[in-house]
Amino acid sequence: MNARFLGALAAASTLALAAPIAAQDAQKSEAAAKPAPEPQVRSRDLAGTFGGQRVAYKATIGDTILSDDAGKAEAVIVTTSYVKSPADASRPVFFIYNGGPGSGSVWLQMGAFGPKRVAIPGDAKDDGAPPYPLLDNPDSLLDVADLVFIDPPGTGFSHLTPGTDPKKYYGLRQDARAVAQVIRRWINDNGRWNSPKFLGGESYGTTRTAMVADELEGSTFNDVGLNGLILISTILDFGVEDTTPGNEMAYVVTLPNMAAAAFYHGKVQGASVEAVAEEARRFAIGPFATALLKGQDLPADERASVRRELARLTGLSETYLDAANLRVTDQRFYKELLRDRGQTIGRLDARYTGTDYDNAGETPDNDPSFYGIDAGYTAAVNSWSRETLGYRTDREYQAIGREPGRYWDWSLQQPDRAAYLNVAPLIGQAMRQNSGLRLFNAQGYYDFATPFFGAEYSLKRYGIPQDRITWKYYGAGHMMYVRGEDRAKLSADIREFIRAR
Structure with missing residues (x-):
């Protein structure tokens, strides 16, 4: 490239950059020049x-x-x-x-x-x-x-x-x-x-x-x-609520919600939602948290015991819980709990139910408790x-x-x-x-x-x-x-x- 071409290129580049900069300056000046809005x-x-x-x-x-x-x-x-x-x-x-x-x-x-x-x-x-x-x-x-x-x-x-x-x-x-x-x-x-x-x-x-x-x-x-x-x-x-793989507390703190939702929809039995929630709290912070923290060192008999109790509290099958390694995300739960009825449950309010386009997915199409109100x-x-x-x-x-x-x-x-x-x-x-x-x-x-x-x-x-x-x-x-x-x-x-x- 000769010097004349490089000079022309530099000038063109300067003009190309100057245009948006000038436009931005003009916008800022225009915004600054506008009088303050009158409070209504x-x-x-x-x-x-x-x-x-x-x-x-x-x-x-x-x-x-x-x-x-x-x-x-x-x-x-x-x-x-x-x-x-x-x-x-x-x-x-x-x-x-x-x-x-x-x-x-x-x-x-x-x-x-x-x-x-x-x-x-x-x-x-x-x-x-x-x-x-x-x-x-x-x-x-x-x-x-x-x-x-x-x-x-x-x-x-x-x-x-x-x-x-x-x-x-x-x-x-x-x-x-x-x-x-x-x-x-x-x-x-x-x-x-x-x-x-x-x-x-x-x-x-x-x-x-x-x-x-x-x-x-x-x-x-x-x-x-x-x-x-x-x-x-x-x-x-x-x-604590982030379901990034490796954060076990996300499963611990949502377990009582799963038990409450399962109780509401007739998937688990209990005297009241308060009683079911309290039972799930004790299990979540005790045997369940211990099992999750043991990771792959969790003995088979302890895994089986935790899986049975988890199924009883959540209404999910032991087969499903085993496939999920005992760790069911909230999104999966919304879809899985009432899959046999062809329904999903709400995130903001699990009492609400919805019907998805099909019943095969892992997560719901939308939150029925939001579009419902x-x-x-x-x-x-x-x-x-x-x-x-x-x-x-x-x-x-x-x-x-x-x-x-x-x-x-x-x-x-x-x-x-x-x-x-x-x-x-x-x-x-x-x-x-x-x-x-x-x-x-x-x-x-x-x-x-x-x-x-x-x-x-x-x-x-x-x-x-x-x-x-x-x-x-x-x-x-x-x-x-x-x-x-x-x-x-x-x-x-x-x-x-x-x-x-």
């Missing part, structure tokens, strides 16, 4: 009967704008609050979110604790087609606490502004900082710094609770004291937010947003915890440093997404004060409140927990 706030004065008490309240849906150090708006966070009228700073405030990590607060708001709830079947049947009635919810907690439902970035109507780097908000620590900032802003704007404060969520929302508590109580300069953490369908130790909840939150409260937006409500999952940073940003994700120690630290902080833990017996024995294992390890934990169990799955009896029980249990502060 809509309120209505309403009334209802909750916990047997008539309560007048103000329902407010509004935007909280989070900005960078230069003042550029980066995120619009939408909260929906229900505050008793007239406002009373002595009342507790309960800050609530769901999980995902891309899930909006629709599930707890329209299913459990909000002043209205969507009417869907509670007997493990699907929600069918619209309309889905929106009913008064006597199980709302508004009689004992003001409620603030938070949709973190990328969930519900909350979103990042153009030009914002998703990595600044989508991650364990990043998400917690954003939610903590929203909470601080809310208590400041509403004059609630000295109000009793409760924090909680469902599923990944329990993980978020550990992280947000660390952000709120771990700040030397702007500490926000908490009275209670409310965990629903708890997941704190992600390593999702349409009703989406219709309810859109109807309530847009039509009743008057929130105006052309954005779709993200019940389960995909964007956060694409960018989520699962690192605790602490080198000593990079390989094993367990946020339970953060709860222990918060409780040790705040003698008034108590914890409420709610679990469904038929929930495979966040097994109840896994939650017990996480929270009963050293460093977490056991005398300040309240344990409650329910006869449904991950979202136990879809069952009317359990919704009323969950509400009564949390109401008692809040009153006992």
Whole structure:
């Protein structure tokens, strides 16, 4: 190649690179030039009967704008609050979110604790087609606490502004900082710094609770004291439930769920689901765990004994258990338990059953306990937010947003915890440093997404004060409140927990 050709090539390369760089700079300049979005706030004065008490309240849906150090708006966070009228700073405030990590607060708001709830079947049947009635919810907690439902970035109507780097908000620590900032802003704007404060969520929302508590109580300069953490369908130790080959604890913590599901579907006998679950707990942590840890050194007679008991507790055949080396993943169990009936069972709620395209596979086509309820909840939150409260937006409500999952940073940003994700120690630290902080833990017996024995294992390890934990169990799955009896029980249990502060 001659020098003239190389020079031309270099110039062309420079121009090729300069074009996208210039475009990126133009986009950044355009985003920076845009004025900060004007926060939208809509309120209505309403009334209802909750916990047997008539309560007048103000329902407010509004935007909280989070900005960078230069003042550029980066995120619009939408909260929906229900505050008793007239406002009373002595009342507790309960800050609530769901999980995902891309899930909006629709599930707890329209299913459990909000002043209205969507009417869907509670007997493990699907929600069918619209309309889905929106009913008064006597199980709302508004009689004992003001409620603030938070949709973190990328969930519900909350979103990042153009030009914002998703990595600044989508991650364990990043998400917690954003939610903590929203909470601080809310208590400041509403004059609630000295109000009793409760924090909680469902599923990944329990993980978020550990992280947000660390952000709120771990700040030397702007500490926000908490009275209670409310965990629903708890997941704190992600390593223990990982079915990567070689991790034996994943089989130990899901065994009690398998026994409960087998009992529900008539595959095993027992006095009650509580009795079957307790029997499975003892076997799981004893002979079963011992056998798994022995690996290929497990004697044949001990293997046969464990296999027989495992078959009795799970409803699976000894032949199948032998072929699986005593290690049945949850996905295989969903397909195998009712294979003789041509049915699968749900992951979020094992009471639900589904029918796959065929009966030959190892894992189910889908989760019947999710597609059985999702349409009703989406219709309810859109109807309530847009039509009743008057929130105006052309954005779709993200019940389960995909964007956060694409960018989520699962690192605790602490080198000593990079390989094993367990946020339970953060709860222990918060409780040790705040003698008034108590914890409420709610679990469904038929929930495979966040097994109840896994939650017990996480929270009963050293460093977490056991005398300040309240344990409650329910006869449904991950979202136990879809069952009317359990919704009323969950509400009564949390109401008692809040009153006992």
